[in-house]
Amino acid sequence: MTRHRVVVLALDDVLPLDLGIPLQIFGRDDPDSYEVTTCSPGGVPVSAAGGISIAVSRGLEALESADTVIVPGYGTRSWRIDTETVAALVAAHRRGARMVSICSGTFALAQTGILDGLRVTTHWARAAELAEHFPRIDVEPKALFVDEGQVLTSAGVAAGIDLCLYIIRLDLGATVANRVARRIVAAPRREGEQAQFIEYSPVTEGGDPLAATREWMLQRLDEPMTVSHMAAHARLSLRGFSRHFAQQTGTAPLRWLHGQRVELAKELLESSALPIEEVASRVGLGSAANFRAHFKRSTSLAPQQYRRQFSRAAPSLQD
């Protein structure tokens, strides 16, 4: 059997985690099945990640012979990609190559037009942005991953693992997929249509009746919110709500909310190039000035400093 050529397109200089996932999953153990390489626009060297040593840097011409193209998350600076990269992706797709994205990698595929009319997903914090810029795409914010046949997209990096395992199951069957899952210590299977937030909330033990209200709050982080609103949603008195909330989370409602807003802001700062004002409004902290104050208080870093810190090359992971 000829080997199936998997080409991972790196759009940032180094992205150990996202890039490492397909390398790990397709790259070892099954040398008879997959030949895995990386490439990048202009052939700029890419650090291997996750303890893998198979990364071979090539330019976009590598996409010409790919059977599967995987675009991992990228874009700490901007999600725009150049026209050569777009053309290479379009050509690969037209040739029949299977197109896969992980996390914000979906933004690259979106620019090529090959997602138009299809159901896709990306990281939940950026789903609205994707839908806004690419109105012809049907963005499914709650899926872990979406299989549209030739095109498969996945949410955050954890969902990228699920998608890669799913693809191996399609190609080589459940036995091989389960063996790979065991090797990388992943759950052998999570369904693509399962709600995406599950991976972000801690496991809820029994006796956590406000979990639904917290979830409801998380989905409305960009809107104004008062404790009265929360209490109304939970159908409790103000006093009762505060009391239960504190008991279940260890902090008061507003404090918890602020914490969540800052967490979302970190996500956006790391994974997008959105201006500070836009981030401020998306996380429900109103003006940029107010946002800065909050952000600095809980991270002791200004938003821009934080972003800079994370757009630098991250340290390589070992496995």
Added chain:
DNA sequence: AGATTAGGCCGCCATT
């Protein structure tokens, strides 16, 4: 930066 105002937090107590 300081003042203003709305809203939040929490101890306390009467009620259930």
Added chain:
DNA sequence: ACAATGGCGGCCTAAT
């Protein structure tokens, strides 16, 4: 007697 509740008021925090 006990536990949970909900309202009140004083003090604190957030936001403009």
